[in-house]
Amino acid sequence: MLDLVPAFDYRRDLQRYRVEIDEAIARVIDSGWLILGPEVEAFEHAFANSVNVKHAIGVASGTDALILALRAVGVKAGDEVITVANTAVPTVSAIRAIDAIPRFVDIDASTLQMSTTALRAAMRSAVRCIIPVHLHGHPADIEAIESIADAHGTPVVSDCAQAHGAMVGNQSVGQFSSICCYSFYPTKNLAALGDGGICVTRSDTLAETLRELRQYGFHNDRTAHREGVCSRLDELQSAVLSVRLAHFEANQRRRDEIADHYFAGLSGSEVQLPSRRPGIRHAWHQFVVRTVDRPALIARLQAAKIGFGIHYPQPIHLMPAYQFLGYKKGDLLETERAADEILSLPMFPGLRDDEVERVIAAVRGTR
Ligand SMILES: Cc1ncc(COP(=O)(O)O)c(C=O)c1O
Structure with missing residues (x-):
């Protein structure tokens, strides 16, 4: 009897690094530090290097990465956000989480990514952000999308949840856009043992805003400088992700x-x-x-x-x-x-x- 060829099996991939992962988990348990500590900092640094972007801010999921990124670039309730309708639902859940309005443009039939012709036709003053999705791991035509956005002064938040490792020329997809958002959901190319996500940006100001937004608006104190939420990447997940990032x-x-x-x-x-x-x-x-x-x-x-x-x-x-x-x-x-x-x-x-x-x-x- 033939065995099933699975569409995906995380146990096989994890098994190969099991000893390193067990050691990383034990290190966190013994450290006495479970939230926003040295493991998160080390992983953020390594991840930022891996995509060649200055700042990385770990959050609780890819969906939260998108929500906080939209808020950081100033999208408000009632603003229009352009994206594609063939994406995973969370791209759209994120837009709706801040009561913004998703507007869908069609895709290019060959790459299955956002059509830049459709995007150009859809641009109007109510559009406050564009979310290209590098779906399946194929980069969207991000250079053309950025230039359309630039011409309208519109920020781009890239959904890179499926695209860690994708490159355009010698640049990672994370090097384009105001903020790029990744997910560490267990099926993703870089996977946590549960939920996790990260925003990357080259902007010092946006990085600071994202750090405040992910934890109650705190800066380096216990004062809310803006209205934030609780969306942090755990020390445990960061330690596991550091092992997996090395491979x-x-x-x-x-x-x-x-x-x-x-x-x-x-x-x-x-x-x-x-x-x-x-x-x-x-x-x-x-x-x-x-x-x-x-x-x-x-x-x-x-x-x-x-x-x-x-x-x-x-x-x-x-x-x-x-x-x-x-x-x-x-x-x-x-x-x-x-x-x-x-x-x-x-x-x-x-x-x-x-x-x-x-x-x-x-x-x-x-x-
Ligand atoms: C394209 C896309 N965007 C966003 C997300 C949301 O990520 P998460 O499940 O970590 O919230 C996912 C993954 O589920 C995704 O595939």
Whole structure:
């Protein structure tokens, strides 16, 4: 009987670093310091270096990173924030958490990222921020997005939750935009043992604002200098993340290898392979193929015991919670078409070559 090839299995990846992780956890327990201490500081420093940005501010989740970033750049209730509807729901939850209004623009059909043509057409004075999402780990066309934003004096907050490791030329995606937000949710390329997130910025002022916002508006005292919240990255999670960050690049190389293996094995097959804009490094958070007959592909994968995902099956503008925004089917044609055709193949560093071969055979229908 064949074993299941999992879409994702965090235990395999964690097992390889188990001794180092256990040591890191023991170090924190013995330290007597659990909140905003030396582990957070060391991890923030290492993370900032890894994406080549001056400041990193650890927070409780990727969603909180976005909420605090929007507040830090001055987005207020009623302001419009442009993003895409094929993203994960939290991008939009973050906008709504401060009572701002999401406005969706369509995607580019080949990269599945924000269409800069649609963005240009959507810019107007009520727009107070743009959130490009580097979805699946493929960088959005961030240079063009930044230049459109600059022309309107609009700040950009990048959603890099799926894009740690993604590069545009020799710059990490985190080096663009006023603030970039990452998530350490356990399925992410850099994963905590629970929730966590981080904001990065080159601005001293924004970094100070974010530090105040994440803890009740405190500066280095117990006085609220602005209205803040409680959203801190724990010492325990930071210690674990430091271990995983040290192995991050090796794991990204393994993702590259798996992607190359899929490209070699699936070229000329019935599925459309992910596009790679020239000059970028894809972070391969997901390996997303497209097919007009997804039910048939799903049947082949299920028969061969191959796990898969769909990121995401329903665009956000059509979800029940967001009907009040007034969008309807047909408003974002490329987004809607992609939602019906995409499928994510297994992709995580612990995936074995023989498993990749089984996935390829199942997609091709040769087994
Ligand atoms: C694109 C995107 N944005 C934001 C988030 C929110 O991150 P978190 O789950 O850490 O709040 C996620 C992950 O869930 C995501 O995939």
